[in-house]
Amino acid sequence: MTLSPNNISSAHRFERILLVQRIVLSIIIAAHGIARYWFDAVDPFGVWLGSQGFPLGNVIAYSITIIEIFGAIFLALGRFVLPLCLIYTTVYFLGLILVHAPEGWFVVGLGRNGMEYSVLLIVCLLGIGYQHLPNFSRRVNKQNDA
Numbered sequence: 001m002t003l004s005p006n007n008i009s010s011a012h013r014f015e016r017i018l019l020v021q022r023i024v025l026s027i028i029i030a031a032h033g034i035a036r037y038w039f040d041a042v043d044p045f046g047v048w049l050g051s052q053g054f055p056l057g058n059v060i061a062y063s064i065t066i067i068e069i070f071g072a073i074f075l076a077l078g079r080f081v082l083p084l085c086l087i088y089t090t091v092y093f094l095g096l097i098l099v100h101a102p103e104g105w106f107v108v109g110l111g112r113n114g115m116e117y118s119v120l121l122i123v124c125l126l127g128i129g130y131q132h133l134p135n136f137s138r139r140v141n142k143q144n145d146a
Contacts (some may be wrong), residue, residue, distance in 0.1 A: 032063070034069055085126065
């Protein structure tokens, strides 16, 4: 049987697109951490975090960099998806508030360094994370059947 768009179920297509989105998000997230490490920007990031009032700015900067690089591997493999999505959402939301929102909406064109890209990342991360929420209703039904 050949897999063509006509004989693939909607659920199967949905699973495929979520897989593609999760892998692309993983690549984008890993690129953040790899670039920060490769271009020796972790320490300046830590100094900047400290200047914004965060205690242990360097520890936070290295932690974010490590989780962006290695967590992205787990995210791509479908492991620890929900906690990773929540961590990345938190990091990018804080970046949105501290860096991007003051610059406006647009990243390029009518503005520079705005928040549209961060909003897109956050929405995608929340969508992927949502798909990995535990199914509590199934657990409740099993307990009621017992």
